[in-house]
Amino acid sequence: MTSNTPAFPPLDALNKLAAARHGDPFSVLGRHMHEDTPHLTVLHPDAAAITVLVGDDEIDLPRHPEVGCIFTGPVPDGPYRLRGTGRNGAIWEFEDPYAFGPVIGEMDEYLLGEGTHQRIWQVLGAHPCHHDGSRGVHFAVWAPNAQRVSVVGEFNQWDGRTHPMRLRGATGVWEIFIPGLGEGEIYKYELLSRDGTVLPLKADPVGFGSQHPPENASVVRDISGYGWRDGEWMAERAGHNARGAPISVYEVHLGSWRRVASEGNRALSYKEAAEQLVAYVADMGFTHIELMPVSEYPFDGSWGYQPVGLFAPTIRHGPPHEFRDLIDAAHAAGLGVLIDWVPGHFPTDAHGLGRFDGTALYEHADPREGFHQDWNTLIYNFGRTEVANFLISNALYWLEEYHVDGLRVDAVASMLYRDYSRKDGEWVPNVHGGRENLEAISMLQRTNTITYGAQPGIMTVAEESTSFPAVSRPVDGGGLGFGYKWNMGWMNDTLSYMAKDPLYRRYDHHKMTFGIHYAFSENFILPISHDEVVHGKGSMLGKMPGTEWEKFANLRAYYGFMWGHPGKKLLFMGCEFGQPEEWNHAAQLNWDAAARPEHAGIARLVRDLNTTYRARPALHMADCDPEGFAWIEANDADTSVYAWVRRGDAGTDPVVVLCNFTPVERSGYTVGLPHAGRWCEILNTDAAIYGGGDRGNMGAVTAIDSPHHGQPASAAVVIPPLSVVFLAPDND
Incomplete structure (x- = not known):
């Protein structure tokens, strides 16, 4: 008995195609030679008929008698198109994807x-x-x-x-x-x-x-063809990111900085942020914007720190070109843009990277290596070449395609240690039996080497909360190769001090001085980030003790201390005006509070601190070098007074910083100064324009040749209660 089933293509192959279980569809679908005759095979589940258009010919392609979604038969040679007829009579024309060769070279x-x-x-x-x-x-x-x-x-x-x-x-x-x-x-x-x-x-x-x-x-997004207008910025940005540059970063969660109440309380678009956010940050005197993660993420409550689409700017604010509009606008305003980059972990969402092809492809198979207990997330297999390359390429992608000026790398400590937040028996030692994650270290070093090599002038920043050595030192010298590191120890110590009643601060005096012991071991950024104003930690203002007036005075003094201290600066949005509540990612900042006089005073102080920091080389040139700092008074615990001098290069004036962290005015306080002469009070956090009591030194003090505090000259000064004063030589 003769079968009516066509011998070509083989029935087994067609059945596999129809069941979506054929691993090599291009070997069957499309046009193939059989016994010197071209045969075409098309799989189309929704077609009642398929017609092949070759030149002027129209050939009805027979439906396979046993595999109903497949049409196959001999056709003439030459270019062709297909016409489908649906079961409802609809007709459409299309090109056959299986007529095209490979694209990848x-x-x-x-x-x-x-x-x-x-x-x-x-x-x-x-x-x-x-x-x-x-x-x-x-x-x-x-x-x-x-x-x-x-x-x-x-x-x-x-x-x-x-x-x-x-x-x-x-x-x-x-x-x-x-x-x-x-x-x-x-x-x-x-x-x-x-x-x-x-x-x-x-x-x-x-x-x-x-x-x-x-x-x-x-x-599908076409990311090609954007018309960048930031050539001047890109040519000069290395100077803006250098160790000797003033770097003051405004950290932003785009979804909650400001919202549009008239349109369902939606977040700003990238284009709106390009106008509103950029103008605000520039007016406040910051040098850089740092955006919390913009890579696509499924859960709003993760703030972006559990990304799924590492190559996709989140659609919450607009498509990719509009994200570029934000970067371009920032550059036009003289602002650098950093983004938070999250190579440390990824979520377990079914549509994400977890067991992507049915195996532990991006992650480790062993949960002792591949699962973060703290965050219920997966950990990349940094030792797999393709995975490390995926992450390194992603870092380069944001720098090249979106002109971002740097990457702040999240949760570096969790990457560096195999026993991070794990008990004995819950982690796997490295090949030497140690706790260091050698593969993650290598990946981070390669990331920094490749990105700095490919995009000179960028910066990378590590959020690293341990004392891992040489985080911001060159890779060829054994370091991790980051440009900067967040100084988490400084932040923890100083906030702990500020939270105490001033009566008891004398007993923790060292917490404000200890940071100098290691201040120049890394290129540090002093961070007051989102992590300090969420999850029950309260707002910056709420951390301060005392009456309402004392809370504001303490916060002003703390910011004065921070901007006078060696290290680049970072402040989370809302902290610049002393938002009274802790941050809520689901609502905009409390802009009503920002308009009140006492909060507006905090904002004006931060603006003036940024302006002074940028204008005075002594306050930024040697942020990362011990030559730029010297104590004048570090041990006066009884009065909670601190004094130091900041220096730039030989041709710049020094700046002296005086701090009083008690509610008692220090009048007639003798302080050593680098030389005799008139010293101007260039900033006083107690000024009335900031909400203070307007106490101080009437604009200047005069130092005489009377050595004190190891300095050749001295002056009697007034340090107002809970205040910081900056002095600089009067050269007029």
């Missing part, structure tokens, strides 16, 4: 396979492009342990049978060019695991856009 394929492609975003992800004369989207994703990978979306009714991808040999990368698609298409990847399980649909690890949460599919 040999060199890209080699580097991807080697795990050394520094710009994977140029190859992986979803790229609108022209290929072989047609316009469409090229999709590529790394999934080396999958049996089959398909692109699914609204364009194919989320059907994994329709667009299975081509595996590029040993690279583990799957790709397909789908003609006719473009910007705005919604898509995910459907993967068949090694054991034959269809996995939850996955967002694109290198996708450039996402749906608005709680929806979580990737969105």
Whole structure:
């Protein structure tokens, strides 16, 4: 008996295609020669008929008698298009994705396979492009342990049978060019695991856009062709980020800085922030904006620190080009932009990176290495070449594609130590039996080496809360290679001191001096970040003791101390005007409070501190060098007075900083000064314009040649209650 089933293509292959279980769809679909005759095979579940258009010919492609979603038969040679007829009579024309060859070139394929492609975003992800004369989207994703990978979306009714991808040999990368698609298409990847399980649909690890949460599919975004106008800034930014530059950072959570009450209390768009936020930060005298994570994340309550789309600016504020508008506007205003970068962990959301191809691909299989107990998140396998390359490439992506000026790397301590927040038996030692995560250390060193090499003038900043050595020292000298490190110890000690009733501060006098013992061991930033004003810690104003007036005076004095202390500065939004409540990510800052006189006084002080810090080289040139600091009085615990001198280079005037952390005025207090003559009071936190009592030195003091405090001259000064005074030589 003769079978009517066509012998080509083989029935077994067609059944696998129809079941979405064929690992090499390009070997069957499209046009292939059989017995010297071209045959075309098309899989289309929604078509009642498929017509092949070759030149002027229209050939009805027979439906396979046993595999109803497949049409196959002989066709003439030459370019072709397809016409589909739906079961409802609808007719549409389209190009066959399986008529197109690979897009990824040999060199890209080699580097991807080697795990050394520094710009994977140029190859992986979803790229609108022209290929072989047609316009469409090229999709590529790394999934080396999958049996089959398909692109699914609204364009194919989320059907994994329709667009299975081509595996590029040993690279583990799957790709397909789908003609006719473009910007705005919604898509995910459907993967068949090694054991034959269809996995939850996955967002694109290198996708450039996402749906608005709680929806979580990737969105095709064309990130090419932006017209940057920041050439002058980019040419000069190395000077703005240098160790000797004034760096005062305003940390911002874009979702809660300001909201639009008239439109459902929504957050500002990137374009609105480009106007409002940039103007505000520039007016306040800061030099840089630091944005809490903007990489796409599913859960608002994570503030972005549990990202899923590392290559996608969050759609909460607009598409990628509008994020560029924000960066461009900041640069035009003379502001650098840092973003928080989170390579330390990622969430377990089903659409994310966890067990991406059915295996522990991005994470460790062993939860003792691959799971963060503190945050219920997964940890990257930093020792896997492709994973380290994924992260390093992502760091470079933000610097190159979005012109950000630096990366503040979150939770570095959790990366450096295998026993971070773990008990005995809950962690795996390194190859030497130690606790250091050698693979993470290597990844961080490579990140810093590559990013600084590729983008000179940028800065990287480590949030590192331990005493790990040489965090901000060059890699070739054994360091991690960061430009700066957050000084968490300084922050903890000084805030602990300020929280005490002034009557008892004398017993913790050393907490304000201890930071100098290690102040120059790293290139430090002094951080008052979001972590200090959330989770029950209260606001900065709320941390201060005493009456309402004393709270404001204490906060003003603390900011004076901070800006006079060696180290770059960072202040979280709302702290600049003494917001009375702790930060709430779901609401805007308390701008009503900011308008009240006492809060406006705090803001004016911060503005003047920034202006003074920038204008006086002595306050910033040697922030990271011991030559720029000397104690004048460090031991007067009984009066809670501190005094020191800041210096720049030989051609700049020194600045003397005097602090009084009691509510008792220190009048006639003799303080040593670097030389005799008139010293102007260039800033006084007790000034009436800041909400103070307007006590002080009537604008200046006169030093005489009478040695004191180890200085050649001295003067009797007034240090108002709970105040800080800056003095500088009068050269007029």
